Amino acid sequence: MTEKKKRVRTYKDTDEKITAKSLIKPFLFSLPFMVGLIIFTVYPFIKAVLLSFMENYRFLSGKFTGYGLGNYQAIIADPNFINALKSTTKYVLIVVPISMALSLLIAVGLNSVKKLQGLFQTVYFLPLVTSSTAIGMIFRWLYDYDYGLFNYFIGLFGIDRIHWLADVRFTMASICIYGIWSMLPFTIILLLAGLQNIDPVYYTAARADGAKSRDIFFNITIPLLMPTIILTSIVNMMSAFKVYDSLFVLYGGKPGPAFNLYTVIYYLYDMFWNKNKLGNAAASAMVLFVIIAVFTLLQNLISKKTNYYK
Amino acid sequence: MKVTIKNLTKKFASRDKNGEPVIAVNNLTAEFESGKLIALLGPSGCGKSTMLNMLSGILPVTSGKIYFDDTDVTDLTPDKREVGLVFQNYALYPHMTVLQNICFPLKIKKVPKDERIARAKKIARMVHIDEYLNRLPKELSGGQQQRVAIARALVKNPKLLLLDEPLSNLDAKLRLEMREEIRRIQRESGVTTVFVTHDQEEATSISDYIVLMKLGVMQQFSATRDIYNNPANLFVADFIGNPTINQLHGEYTSSGFKPDGTDEIIPIKADVAEGTRTILAARAESVTFNKGENGISAKVNDMYSSGKDWLLNIDIGNNNLRGYCDADYELIPEEIIKVQFKDKGVFLFDEKSGERYC
Ligand SMILES: Nc1ncnc2c1ncn2[C@@H]1O[C@H](COP(=O)(O)OP(=O)(O)OP(=O)(O)O)[C@@H](O)[C@H]1O
Ligand SMILES: [Mg+2]
Numbered sequence: 112m113t114e115k116k117k118r119v120r121t122y123k124d125t126d127e128k129i130t131a132k133s134l135i136k137p138f139l140f141s142l143p144f145m146v147g148l149i150i151f152t153v154y155p156f157i158k159a160v161l162l163s164f165m166e167n168y169r170f171l172s173g174k175f176t177g178y179g180l181g182n183y184q185a186i187i188a189d190p191n192f193i194n195a196l197k198s199t200t201k202y203v204l205i206v207v208p209i210s211m212a213l214s215l216l217i218a219v220g221l222n223s224v225k226k227l228q229g230l231f232q233t234v235y236f237l238p239l240v241t242s243s244t245a246i247g248m249i250f251r252w253l254y255d256y257d258y259g260l261f262n263y264f265i266g267l268f269g270i271d272r273i274h275w276l277a278d279v280r281f282t283m284a285s286i287c288i289y290g291i292w293s294m295l296p297f298t299i300i301l302l303l304a305g306l307q308n309i310d311p312v313y314y315t316a317a318r319a320d321g322a323k324s325r326d327i328f329f330n331i332t333i334p335l336l337m338p339t340i341i342l343t344s345i346v347n348m349m350s351a352f353k354v355y356d357s358l359f360v361l362y363g364g365k366p367g368p369a370f371n372l373y374t375v376i377y378y379l380y381d382m383f384w385n386k387n388k389l390g391n392a393a394a395s396a397m398v399l400f401v402i403i404a405v406f407t408l409l410q411n412l413i414s415k416k417t418n419y420y421k
Numbered sequence: 422m423k424v425t426i427k428n429l430t431k432k433f434a435s436r437d438k439n440g441e442p443v444i445a446v447n448n449l450t451a452e453f454e455s456g457k458l459i460a461l462l463g464p465s466g467c468g469k470s471t472m473l474n475m476l477s478g479i480l481p482v483t484s485g486k487i488y489f490d491d492t493d494v495t496d497l498t499p500d501k502r503e504v505g506l507v508f509q510n511y512a513l514y515p516h517m518t519v520l521q522n523i524c525f526p527l528k529i530k531k532v533p534k535d536e537r538i539a540r541a542k543k544i545a546r547m548v549h550i551d552e553y554l555n556r557l558p559k560e561l562s563g564g565q566q567q568r569v570a571i572a573r574a575l576v577k578n579p580k581l582l583l584l585d586e587p588l589s590n591l592d593a594k595l596r597l598e599m600r601e602e603i604r605r606i607q608r609e610s611g612v613t614t615v616f617v618t619h620d621q622e623e624a625t626s627i628s629d630y631i632v633l634m635k636l637g638v639m640q641q642f643s644a645t646r647d648i649y650n651n652p653a654n655l656f657v658a659d660f661i662g663n664p665t666i667n668q669l670h671g672e673y674t675s676s677g678f679k680p681d682g683t684d685e686i687i688p689i690k691a692d693v694a695e696g697t698r699t700i701l702a703a704r705a706e707s708v709t710f711n712k713g714e715n716g717i718s719a720k721v722n723d724m725y726s727s728g729k730d731w732l733l734n735i736d737i738g739n740n741n742l743r744g745y746c747d748a749d750y751e752l753i754p755e756e757i758i759k760v761q762f763k764d765k766g767v768f769l770f771d772e773k774s775g776e777r778y779c
Contacts, residue, residue, distance in 0.1 A: 310512075323529075
């Protein structure tokens, strides 16, 4: 039974027609936000796009020699940028799946403990609202060679102490642990919301069909949670590609002890602030933008495919 | 498979309005013959779903025993009971196609893929959904979804099929169709079936036996025909039948039943003390009318044509009742006529307890 598409556009859930008049109020309500958005996001964005194509741009005079792909050619030829892309991708590929798996375990566990759910949810939200500088300080202590909890912990298993923040071999690991940890709260909260949206009747039905908890987890819970898992993964990926502040707090503004944690955003910052190559900075921002845009499109596509209900 | 239920009780932690724990099923004993269709009937909240969920093993019992044939299954989990369950809202897995839904119970049992698809397809043909195997549940109509739910319940060859109000989400026409479908599928598969409904007409039209419940207590368990002709108490007589059975309040005297508001007597014999407050209940088709001298006087209020008959609304003393008479019968409102009661379909109950006297 396919219904023919209606000609008149109406608001969702009501049958009120959309007219110019009915739009005035919502427009006014959103105006203050829109003004902010245009001034601080849309305008700079357009400027950045233009900037990335301006060749030999001078910050002080505002002069440039013409539009072209020079900036892009420059960053692609720059081994620093390629390295930044590589280490950022590596970081994303480690942090996002691991934090997703951990969050899934924790969320499923939390979801089955009905009693203290409110308390747990608050506790897990804490990292989100705590200042990242404070967290950075705490992590620097955790990673401390002599007194840090991490070294104490691996010491229990008889492993030698590690210079978490200074040893080049472990800097990626330390930044990933921090990244995974800081991703947990947001991910857990979203997964919990997703879990609570699953109608328990499916669990009952599966039990009646003879399924055990394991079968239910893999055949019912995971597939029905898939839209949330995908959405959260993509959001996490976007934020992981922009990794920067964790470097700042852990290494005091340097990209790792031997500049080995040089990420794309750090490259951008470096180009802009230290080297004054605004065009290159803008071009690298555009590359990052395209990467993130691809993921957004992907998420839109997949979420349409995993909509089982309507 | 024969199902035996002994003193089955389910208490919930929640409290009713008197602060007592809710007893959803109260000391219920019954035996369901193999291969029959049993309707669990009763008003909303009487414990039908609770009863069904205990049979399926989803809900643990508080006390009592359930036997499948001679095996005690009271403490077995659902997967060990070999029951198929159809939910009120079907509960089809939304992310699986029709075929995957039907295959799921077999997949859980680790039946090889080829075999489970073959079995699923066979069941799908039986319930007439083999055209839709690759659709998602959201792409099916209510009736089709219901067939899938039945197929999913039947595919593992359950020894007991349990259906919880499977027709309540369908429109009136489809409901009638699916009712017959369920009956056909049940006959074809020969599986013992328990069918929950709160619609007495649905129950009487589909089942071999009816269990009628009220507030967790079984009121009557008998063959479907008998429950109409031979109700155990006033609640049963009132619940079963359309139109609802006529009820005349009055007093039992040595010569019969004296309705309130008149001195005339309806002759009826029962083993009750004189002066007992009683209710005479009479099916509409057991009330006959004449313009002669036989019977008790009644005043015509109104009449409605129901095709070949008149449905008459009359007063006997303070009591109002309804009955049928021939369409060519000439009647005018306010007219006084005579009413007689047949033997069949007329019962006498205690006014307070609803206990049946005759
Ligand atoms: N999980 C539960 N916890 C507490 N009380 C419950 C629970 N499930 C059911 N009850 C109570 O038990 C009684 C019987 O419920 P049940 O669902 O068996 O009724 P039902 O006959 O199926 O009704 P309906 O026709 O509305 O589906 C009700 O009073 C209900 O409130
Ligand atoms: Mg119910």
